[in-house]
Amino acid sequence: MTICNLYIFDKYGTLLYYGEWNRLKHSGITKDEEAKLMYGMLFSIKSFVSKISPMDPKAGFLHYKTNKYALNYLELPSGVKFVLNTDNTSTGIREFLQTIYSKLWVEYVVRNPLWTMGTPVTSDLFEAKLNEFVKQSPLYGSKII
């Protein structure tokens, strides 16, 4: 079990925060380019899933898996999107992302008067709390393979 990286987007597709822990392979493009690609893909998957669904999709797109990693997606009613890459054996990631949202994002970003809406997060406090939270989580195992 391990946590690779985390993207936080707002409803307009702006990358608000990027965190990285056990990422073994880098894309070779800039962070901004990568974020645009990532957001574009998520946007497409979301619309694909809602079009192709044979039943009312309710929560819609939740995660996908490859043979090496899993991408977990959490979108809040306000349009904030949390994207967490983990290895594909991890469980309970949805609750984990919910906690990041309610205990860290809302507390230290939304309630920080010095954060302007729609801009990347620069608060050291949020970063420190997030790192602490990720590292004490059972999902954060030792480095893999």
Place this chain on the structure above:
Amino acid sequence: MAEEAIFEFLHSEIVNYTLNKENGKENDLSTLEYIGYTTGYRIIERLTREWPRFKDELDTMKFICTDFWSSIYRKQIDNLRTNHQGVYVLQDNAFRFLTRLSAGSQYLEHAPKFVAYTCGLVRGSLANLGITSTVTAEVQTMPSCKFHIQVNRT
């Protein structure tokens, strides 16, 4: 949680509004302090309606540190010091308006904006309890904050 959040959000908007760059009041904390003063002056009437008169100045300060602080900031002042000559230092180790900003020196330059209202609040409360004073605040590392109260004797 809801009522606390509303107070916090309103406070941060008042800070933004009164320190508007456009009308050149970027560094003018006096409006903010005055809003605090009037709030403090009024709120003390409500808070002390069940209380007997305070014995002396120190007794009043103790009231500010305990009941007053907990009814507004949901915690008590962590440390009260005095030189018994009219100078009091109230230390809050986790001051409400700073706890979500930083836990070190990041954003330290913004700290005065978020303590000015409270300085006024304390000054206003003391004024209505019969103590004329000057209140200043000092932030060295967030989220801890020291309020210096200098009682004016005439």
